[in-house]
Amino acid sequence: MANSNIAESRNDQWRNELRRSMTAKERTGIPRVKMPELKPEYRITCNEEVNMGITAEMAMEEAKRCLDCPNPQCVTGCPVGINIPKFIKNIERGNFAEAAATLKETSALPAVCGRVCPQEKQCESKCIHHKMKSEPVAIGYLERFAADYERSSGNSAKPEVAPSNGIKVAVVGSGPAALSFAGDMAKYGYDVTVYEALHEIGGVLKYGIPEFRLPNSIVDHEIDGLRAIGVKFEKNIIIGKTLTYDDLHEMGFKGIFVASGAGLPRFMNIPGENLNGVMSSNEYLTRINLMGAGKPDWDTPVLTGKNVAVIGGGNTAMDSVRTARRMGAERAMLVYRRSEEEMPARIEEVKHAKEEGVEFMTLHNPIEYRGDETGRVNMMRLQKMRLGEPDASGRRSPVPIEGAIEEIPVDLVIVSVGVSPNPLVPKSISGLEVSNRNTIVVDAETMRSSINDLYAGGDIVRGGATVILAMGDGRRAAENMHKALSNAAE
Numbered sequence: 001m002a003n004s005n006i007a008e009s010r011n012d013q014w015r016n017e018l019r020r021s022m023t024a025k026e027r028t029g030i031p032r033v034k035m036p037e038l039k040p041e042y043r044i045t046c047n048e049e050v051n052m053g054i055t056a057e058m059a060m061e062e063a064k065r066c067l068d069c070p071n072p073q074c075v076t077g078c079p080v081g082i083n084i085p086k087f088i089k090n091i092e093r094g095n096f097a098e099a100a101a102t103l104k105e106t107s108a109l110p111a112v113c114g115r116v117c118p119q120e121k122q123c124e125s126k127c128i129h130h131k132m133k134s135e136p137v138a139i140g141y142l143e144r145f146a147a148d149y150e151r152s153s154g155n156s157a158k159p160e161v162a163p164s165n166g167i168k169v170a171v172v173g174s175g176p177a178a179l180s181f182a183g184d185m186a187k188y189g190y191d192v193t194v195y196e197a198l199h200e201i202g203g204v205l206k207y208g209i210p211e212f213r214l215p216n217s218i219v220d221h222e223i224d225g226l227r228a229i230g231v232k233f234e235k236n237i238i239i240g241k242t243l244t245y246d247d248l249h250e251m252g253f254k255g256i257f258v259a260s261g262a263g264l265p266r267f268m269n270i271p272g273e274n275l276n277g278v279m280s281s282n283e284y285l286t287r288i289n290l291m292g293a294g295k296p297d298w299d300t301p302v303l304t305g306k307n308v309a310v311i312g313g314g315n316t317a318m319d320s321v322r323t324a325r326r327m328g329a330e331r332a333m334l335v336y337r338r339s340e341e342e343m344p345a346r347i348e349e350v351k352h353a354k355e356e357g358v359e360f361m362t363l364h365n366p367i368e369y370r371g372d373e374t375g376r377v378n379m380m381r382l383q384k385m386r387l388g389e390p391d392a393s394g395r396r397s398p399v400p401i402e403g404a405i406e407e408i409p410v411d412l413v414i415v416s417v418g419v420s421p422n423p424l425v426p427k428s429i430s431g432l433e434v435s436n437r438n439t440i441v442v443d444a445e446t447m448r449s450s451i452n453d454l455y456a457g458g459d460i461v462r463g464g465a466t467v468i469l470a471m472g473d474g475r476r477a478a479e480n481m482h483k484a485l486s487n488a489a490e
Helices: 002-021 024-028 056-063 084-092 096-106 110-116 128-132 139-153 176-187 216-228 245-250 281-290 315-326 347-355 467-489
Strands: 168-172 191-195 232-234 253-258 278-280 307-311 331-336 359-362 364-371 377-390 396-409 412-415 454-456
Touching: 002 084, 056 084, 056 139, 084 096, 084 139, 096 110, 096 139, 110 139, 110 216, 110 467, 168 176, 176 191, 176 216, 176 253, 176 467, 216 232, 245 253, 253 467, 278 281, 281 315, 281 412, 307 315, 307 396, 315 331, 315 347, 315 412, 331 364, 364 396, 377 412, 454 467
Parallel strands: 168 191, 168 253, 191 232, 253 454, 278 412, 307 331, 307 412, 331 359
Antiparallel strands: 364 377, 377 396
């Protein structure tokens, strides 16, 4: 404890020195860093990561923009509670390893979050720069930089881990909620085993997000970091089928965290959805991202087309339409029933899609697909829309314009209008309270279900969430399961 106090005193000392080194006016006068990107005409020919990262010099200059507020609201905007000013100030003084270590105190996946989290709606939205009418500190870019620096240096520091307590806990699924939970429980000293139904660890990080946005090597490195602190991973095991809830108890597990995601696609139930060439974004992205479809040395088939329409306006829709361009689509269309302003996709994703030649057909809604004599889709009928009054979410509801219908040639349609949890896990556990949407009902504060030793988080609870919100669920579940198991052991 004394050593910890000494370290904090030293931190306070150098942070005060940094504050005195520049005035607030000088700091706010520094322009926000711009992320270098691959050129659009090149990146649509490959699967290389579009954002290229920032240099050490760029990171240190951007870090100077942080005012190290006495009451940092950016931290309250982070679902996993990263000490944002501390990691940024470490970057400013050139101590990149300490910056990465600070991230790992609360985040199991900093290199992932630095790439795919919607910082503009979370930590960066709370930045004090907004009050000064200037751009927020590029927290996401800096997070990615620190995590990437540590990985490239080959000196990945392990977070502090408590001595083993001999208590076994099981994790169902290996997506962001599961990995976040597993990391925290391992730090608490538990014997953690993660069970994944597929042949790769990573869940939606692997099958749902394309490598041009999140390379698999980055995900694998983060998972290796969890292995290094004792987390065990088992693939090709379906909880509820291969192993039951009762089996896990017989194997000695005292706590179970369910984070099996939401892999069941939704469709719109309109005529023609059963035609060949109409598929879900889940199937399309899983075949390409996880199963190697389209690669010359892989055998997984996937339909391709020259005129491809993706239905939806979220990040998954954006990933699908950008993937279609890389798979050879000459005309890639994003069909969305609201306006661009209502799109839930990240602004950066929209920008990249436009640069890559994606055609945005906003205020359009499909009402029917038609096919050729072989049963392959060859046309979509779109209803033109206008925005009416706000709905329950506060967004203006799309209203059909009577008689305004367009017919557009297509040879592939990818439907990305939402997902639902797979009912297999929830329905296989007797006595578990499940909503009418097949989500597991939990206490919002503790993430505990109606069964005392079972907690849940991520899409299986929310029905659809960002990576960082799922990770926040995992951290909250770990904290509360730890309290419950500690009390039971006393």
